[in-house]
Amino acid sequence: MAVTPRPEVAAAALRRTHTVFNQAPELVGADLFSGNQPLVEATVREGAPWIAERATTLGRIVGGEPLRWGFEANENTPVLHTHDRYGNRIDEVEFHPAWHRLMALSVEHELHSLPWRSQQPGRHVARAAMYMTTMQAEAGFACPTTMTFAAVPALRSTPELAAQWEPLVTATSYEPALVRATDKGSALAGMAMTEKQGGSDVRANTTVAQPLARFGLGPALAGPGAEYELTGHKWFCSAPMCDLFLVLAQAPEGLSCFVLPRILPDSTRNAFHIQRLKNKLGNRSNASSEIELDGAWAQMLGEPGRGVATIIEMVAHTRLDCTLGATAMMRLGVAQATHHAAHRSAFGALLADQPLMRNVLADLCVESEASTALAMRLARAYDDAEAGVEEAELFKRLATAVAKYWVCKRAPNHAFEAMECFGGNGYVEDSGMPRLYREAPLMSIWEGAGNVMALDVLRALARSPQARDVFLAEVREGAGADKRLDAHVARLSDELTGAGPGRAHGLEARARAITERMALALEASLLVRHAPAAVADAFCASRLGGEGGLEYGTLPASCDFGAIIERHRIPA
Numbered sequence: 001m002a003v004t005p006r007p008e009v010a011a012a013a014l015r016r017t018h019t020v021f022n023q024a025p026e027l028v029g030a031d032l033f034s035g036n037q038p039l040v041e042a043t044v045r046e047g048a049p050w051i052a053e054r055a056t057t058l059g060r061i062v063g064g065e066p067l068r069w070g071f072e073a074n075e076n077t078p079v080l081h082t083h084d085r086y087g088n089r090i091d092e093v094e095f096h097p098a099w100h101r102l103m104a105l106s107v108e109h110e111l112h113s114l115p116w117r118s119q120q121p122g123r124h125v126a127r128a129a130m131y132m133t134t135m136q137a138e139a140g141f142a143c144p145t146t147m148t149f150a151a152v153p154a155l156r157s158t159p160e161l162a163a164q165w166e167p168l169v170t171a172t173s174y175e176p177a178l179v180r181a182t183d184k185g186s187a188l189a190g191m192a193m194t195e196k197q198g199g200s201d202v203r204a205n206t207t208v209a210q211p212l213a214r215f216g217l218g219p220a221l222a223g224p225g226a227e228y229e230l231t232g233h234k235w236f237c238s239a240p241m242c243d244l245f246l247v248l249a250q251a252p253e254g255l256s257c258f259v260l261p262r263i264l265p266d267s268t269r270n271a272f273h274i275q276r277l278k279n280k281l282g283n284r285s286n287a288s289s290e291i292e293l294d295g296a297w298a299q300m301l302g303e304p305g306r307g308v309a310t311i312i313e314m315v316a317h318t319r320l321d322c323t324l325g326a327t328a329m330m331r332l333g334v335a336q337a338t339h340h341a342a343h344r345s346a347f348g349a350l351l352a353d354q355p356l357m358r359n360v361l362a363d364l365c366v367e368s369e370a371s372t373a374l375a376m377r378l379a380r381a382y383d384d385a386e387a388g389v390e391e392a393e394l395f396k397r398l399a400t401a402v403a404k405y406w407v408c409k410r411a412p413n414h415a416f417e418a419m420e421c422f423g424g425n426g427y428v429e430d431s432g433m434p435r436l437y438r439e440a441p442l443m444s445i446w447e448g449a450g451n452v453m454a455l456d457v458l459r460a461l462a463r464s465p466q467a468r469d470v471f472l473a474e475v476r477e478g479a480g481a482d483k484r485l486d487a488h489v490a491r492l493s494d495e496l497t498g499a500g501p502g503r504a505h506g507l508e509a510r511a512r513a514i515t516e517r518m519a520l521a522l523e524a525s526l527l528v529r530h531a532p533a534a535v536a537d538a539f540c541a542s543r544l545g546g547e548g549g550l551e552y553g554t555l556p557a558s559c560d561f562g563a564i565i566e567r568h569r570i571p572a
């Protein structure tokens, strides 16, 4: 018997415009460490199996609520308060609570300090695994995390300053209040090198450091730990709410490095004035500022006139983190794109089952795995170098520049392709992909933009033929596994050792090309040794064998797309 709907039900049905289907579910609740198979394997391989349990706990945490904090911290960007209501300078930046939650998460899990607190072998590798896992929730808070981590080796150049600051910057409590670090028992560190007239070329710095005379105690002292007054400006100074800054300024002996606290020993505020916050493309949860130092009190770190040599220790560790950060972004793109494609259909089939989309996804996975292998191998070099292995020190010096250049360069287009896998949804903020896309170029620009890094590779090669030999020896550990790699390494070796044609000609102009070839050789060598055959073969064919195109999704059709994607997809 036909049933006639009641009039109000029929009217409701008419008002219902459509049913939502064929939209991928949100990727939440995943374990962002254990679901990242290449990272799990690299963590064990490079010497930190002991961190797996902690990283898994963190991976589960990060795959949950922090994802929302990342959105909130970027939608509610930091606000600068230069003065209080009475006109007094305060120079404070107000952050959304989500930012503070992310910072607390980072500090409590030792992302800023693990290698300096732990005595375990493999502690840089362990931190790298934790850092790359957490960066997938949000990247902005990684900036103060990294600078705090990286400040420690530079602080150690002056033992009395290290004794004062290291316990504070490695503490695992997060306290954002702008009070004396000794009162709150913790500190975060930033760096201020870049000025309006020059960032890469810090020798152009004009900020002046004047030695301070000590109240009738005779002439001003110079040298490590001595007190100075700094006057000048800095054009980029990120995370200005940090408690101390490593600052470059011109002392009478030349460019020198200083430790500058925001709060003075007598609890008053240092003359560190925030002029404005930068309106940035991405990295919007984090505050990056322009500052003026108006006779700010500071202490010299390292030797007078040796500012670059002192701060380079900090710079090297931040460059390591740029590589880790760019790798984490690629991993995020792969996790999201493979998840989306596994749930979205077009033309009657899941995207994940369509040959051309499988090629794109597999290519993104291959790049992500190559970056992961390289980043984790680099982290191990930091462990080995600290343990006193001479070859590791040489490898670290050269490979840091190579990896910072290459992995960071690969990230922006990787983010774009991952975004395109979502179609229109990828272009919309809710997906998180625009945020990833905006963040990606930053890793390449700061801490040494592309050209500067490529030139740094040439510098390292010129200074130390041993570094070149150690690098080539590492690459050759993959010899015999793949003919394309062998041929590539033979050409690279000729080029680096001078046997190749026209070696010296136009060397500087070829710096990017040389660095790229070195990076590809190292990545391929790591993959043929440690990755599944499907991944290594796809990499060598497309990146070394001339069988790939300029865009992602141009792997040879013979590649095993299914095996590659399955390895990288976060299990449902």
Ligand SMILES: Cc1cc2nc3c(=O)[nH]c(=O)nc-3n(C[C@H](O)[C@H](O)[C@H](O)COP(=O)(O)OP(=O)(O)OC[C@H]3O[C@@H](n4cnc5c(N)ncnc54)[C@H](O)[C@@H]3O)c2cc1C
Pocket: 190, 191, 192, 193, 194, 197, 198, 199, 200, 201, 236, 237, 238, 239, 280, 283, 288, 442, 445, 446, 447, 448, 449, 450, 451, 452, 455
């Ligand atoms: C969001 C953000 C936050 C930042 N935070 C900080 C911070 O906290 N502290 C800080 O000190 N700095 C910070 N920076 C500054 C950053 O490190 C510099 O912008 C960067 O080092 C480049 O310096 P520059 O901007 O002066 O560019 P320039 O030095 O003018 O370089 C411009 C271009 O020229 C290229 N170039 C330079 N020299 C050569 C050469 N010899 N041959 C060929 N090409 C060359 C560079 O690769 C670059 O592409 C931040 C930057 C950004 C974007």
